Amino acid sequence: GAGVSQTPSNKVTEKGKYVELRCDPISGHTALYWYRQSLGQGPEFLIYFQGTGAADDSGLPNDRFFAVRPEGSVSTLKIQRTERGDSAVYLCASSSGTHEQYFGPGTRLTVT
Amino acid sequence: GQNIDQPTEMTATEGAIVQINCTYQTSGFNGLFWYQQHAGEAPTFLSYNVLDGLEEKGRFSSFLSRSKGYSYLLLKELQMKDSASYLCAVRGNQAGTALIFGKGTTLSVSS
Numbered sequence: 497g498a499g500v501s502q503t504p505s506n507k508v509t510e511k512g513k514y515v516e517l518r519c520d521p522i523s524g525h526t527a528l529y530w531y532r533q534s535l536g537q538g539p540e541f542l543i544y545f546q547g548t549g550a551a552d553d554s555g556l557p558n559d560r561f562f563a564v565r566p567e568g569s570v571s572t573l574k575i576q577r578t579e580r581g582d583s584a585v586y587l588c589a590s591s592s593g594t595h596e597q598y599f600g601p602g603t604r605l606t607v608t
Numbered sequence: 609g610q611n612i613d614q615p616t617e618m619t620a621t622e623g624a625i626v627q628i629n630c631t632y633q634t635s636g637f638n639g640l641f642w643y644q645q646h647a648g649e650a651p652t653f654l655s656y657n658v659l660d661g662l663e664e665k666g667r668f669s670s671f672l673s674r675s676k677g678y679s680y681l682l683l684k685e686l687q688m689k690d691s692a693s694y695l696c697a698v699r700g701n702q703a704g705t706a707l708i709f710g711k712g713t714t715l716s717v718s719s
Binding site (some may be wrong): 502530531536537538541544551552555568574587595596597598599600601602 | 612635639641643649651652653656660695705706707708709710711712
């Protein structure tokens with residue numbers, strides 16, 4: 497079956513611009529996670545959804561970052577007033593509530 | 609605080625056995641995961657331990673000691689395709705919560 501998909505695969509934007517990153521989880525998975533990964537580091541947790549609601553958003557670095565999952569399936573991570581330090585690979589993962597989280601291929605964000 | 613430590617790099621030869629260690633200090637524990645990540649790709653799930661002991665799955669095994677805050681991933685009969693980053697991750701107190709990842713161990717397998 498289809499895995500987790502993320503669009504776009506690459507995004508280059510200028511400092512100060514707004515970006516949206518999309519995640520399509522595995523069908524039927526109720527849990528959805530956003531992480532970001534910088535070069536040479538492990539993924540860093542951003543936010544976790546259970547259904548439509550954000551169950552834990554403690555990893556969002558500041559109020560420029562926001563995520564939604566209005567129908568409990570697709571999720572969008574929104575970053576306002578991007579900064580060069582936001583450059584990273586943004587990973588989405590989904591889970592059926594058992595052990596494993598299945599990761600998407602990521603969106604590589606570059607802020608120039 | 610939350611801290612997960614694993615070696616940065618390891619090297620090994622084809623056919624050999626390698627053990628990647630991971631130590632953790634977290635505020636809660638509900639499972640330890642190992643993921644494999646090839647360069648430029650998404651992490652893929654390898655193993656899960658929640659009770660002490662060894663879990664074996666083909667060429668890969670993972671061990672957990674909760675009292676010591678310690679795990680290892682054992683890779684046998686190494687192949688060139690095993691060259692990748694291996695990520696140790698801990699889940700907090702409740703099932704479904706996010707994973708806390710270590711920085712990963714880059715394994716290079718040579719012929």
